[in-house]
Amino acid sequence: MDADAAKFLAAGIAMGFATIGPGIGIGLLTSGATQAIARQPEASGEVRTVFIIGLALAEALALYAFVIAIILIFVA
């Protein structure tokens, strides 16, 4: 295989696999947050803060892979 082709393939595969985990995580997080708000609407402010922090932490995993993909394509 051509070295350039391998780079692009690697970037695509990395990105695709890396979105699986955070996707599941954010789904669970959203479901939990909606249930929490539905049960206790008065706590929605605090739930939202925790939700957004968790969202950021889950999302960061996909972004690590995104940075790796960018490095693979443009730098390596």
Add this chain to the structure above:
Amino acid sequence: MYLLEEAGANKIVEAMAEMNDRAVVSIPKIGPFDFSITNTVLYMWFGAAVVFIIFFIAAKRMKKSPEGLQTTAEILLNFATGHLTGQIGEKGKKYYYLILTLFSYIMVTNLIGLIPKPSQIMPTTPTANINVTFGLAIVVFFVTQFQGFKRHGFRKYVGSWLAPPGVPKAMKPVLNAIFFVVHFMGEFFKPLSLAVRLYGNIVAGHLIILVMLGLILQYGIALVVPAGAFVVIMLVFEVFVAFIQAYIFSILSVVYIESAIYAGH
């Protein structure tokens, strides 16, 4: 990036040249450091000036009954003192300066990138440059570690990274080593994840917009309507992302500083 630009055939890649740094005032390198003023630096200064001017004018024209700019500044200030730094408690109240500055600066620089600009003024987004986000994250890192070492002293702060009290005596050395390595690495991964999160979010959003516009260049005007509609939707979403990323960056900074202030609890 230059590798693909040399090929020159791909118009999508040409459109992505926006992401490049270009020196405006070249200064010769001092050792490994390049101090030349690039367009990113200019946009950073512009963002800082916007933040400064907003708060300066609001502070100058302070009135009993706020209106216009003062309302915006007061909302931001309340947000930073109440919602963001409020959870640290009394000990961390003074950090609202840092957090408010981080929040408004990141939001303004994110929004600067969304304003369409002619190519003559070398458009770029400061936060779409990993050096800028790392700079911001390193500030948070040093504030966090300074807090920890100053408040608790070296022994107590490093001691809070070791195994919690109550573990069996025989296991203690092994657990201490594991806990220390994990916590020590964690302290460095905190700023890394802060920087990469902000950078990745902004770059990913801009890349999607650029690729969509690049498709029009590549495949002709048949794609103007669908790609254009998608770009408009993405731009609206990017305004939301600009706010949410500034919020996440500042609230995670608060969480990290808080964890250093209350280390060992």
